[in-house]
Amino acid sequence: MDLKQAVSQIINEEWDGALEELTFEGPYEGEDLFVFVGLRHEPQDFEERNARMRHRVRDLGYDVGMVVDLVDDLVPA
Amino acid sequence: MPEVEYAKQTQRFVQLLLDLGVTNPWFYRMMIGRLYYAAHHLARRLLVEAGLQPDQWRGAVHRQTIDGLQTHYVTTGRLTTSALDGLDELRDLRNRVDYRLDCAVRLRNVNCALTLFHRFARETWAILGVS
Numbered sequence: 188m189d190l191k192q193a194v195s196q197i198i199n200e201e202w203d204g205a206l207e208e209l210t211f212e213g214p215y216e217g218e219d220l221f222v223f224v225g226l227r228h229e230p231q232d233f234e235e236r237n238a239r240m241r242h243r244v245r246d247l248g249y250d251v252g253m254v255v256d257l258v259d260d261l262v263p264a
Numbered sequence: 265m266p267e268v269e270y271a272k273q274t275q276r277f278v279q280l281l282l283d284l285g286v287t288n289p290w291f292y293r294m295m296i297g298r299l300y301y302a303a304h305h306l307a308r309r310l311l312v313e314a315g316l317q318p319d320q321w322r323g324a325v326h327r328q329t330i331d332g333l334q335t336h337y338v339t340t341g342r343l344t345t346s347a348l349d350g351l352d353e354l355r356d357l358r359n360r361v362d363y364r365l366d367c368a369v370r371l372r373n374v375n376c377a378l379t380l381f382h383r384f385a386r387e388t389w390a391i392l393g394v395s
Contacts, residue, residue: 215359217324223360238349250327252356259368 190220194244194251198224201240205230207258214252221252229257267309268394271385274302278378282371292369293361299381300358303351306388307333310343313392326355343387350383 188196191211198209208225215221230236237255244251278295307329308318314336321328330352337343357377361369389395 213359213363215363216326218327218359221356221359237353238346241349241352242345250324252359253353254356254360256373259370 190247190249190251193247194220194222197240197243198222201236201243202226202230202255217250218252219249222254224253224255225258226255227258265309265392265394267305268389268392271302271306271388274298275378275381275385278374282374282378287371289369292371292374295374296354296361296369296377297358299377300354303354303381303384303388304329306385307351310337310388310391330355337391342391347384347387350380354380354384 195209199206202224205226205228206224207227208223210223210225211220212223213221224240240255241253244253278299281291281295304326311318311329311332314332316332316336318325318329318332330348333343333348333351338345338348354377357373357380360367361373
């Protein structure tokens with residue numbers, strides 16, 4: 188399994204029903220990979236899921252940038 | 265310590281801009297960038313205190329800084345994983361808003377950056393013995 192596949196699997200597992208978008212971008216400043224995670228809503232346990240995702244990805248041993256945010260189109264004005 | 269003074273100034277001015285009701289995306293990008301670099305300089309100060317010389321590093325400086333904190337502060341119990349995560353996540357947020365000019369930057373992103381900055385800076389200041 189390559190790095191993108193491994194990161195995608197972790198993100199899908201951690202965000203489950205809240206995941207709306209998963210996009211690989213950049214990398215911007217020397218990261219091995221950079222990923223944007225777009226959510227359709229913020230789960231109540233957001234902090235726990237976010238920390239767990241970051242730690243699991245970090246444990247893969249690569250420099251992976253990650254931003255998790257609500258998908259703009261879905262945020263009420 | 266100039267790093268501490270810079271961090272406190274950054275925190276003060278970001279809060280001032282938010283209190284003034286600034287909503288311009290240029291300011292949002294600027295605030296997130298300044299918050300990250302203020303935290304990054306605090307991190308480098310910690311590494312100097314641990315006997316490292318981050319000013320001698322060439323390449324992957326930001327990754328090395330985070331890895332250095334992990335080795336010299338988190339594994340020794342002086343800094344929490346949560347605080348280091350704050351710096352790491354702030355770095356990622358700063359990269360995205362500085363490089364993806366086509367993506368909107370929202371007030372919630374600035375508030376997120378401020379929260380991450382506080383999480384890291386509070387523990388850093390405690391380690392450095394400043395209030």
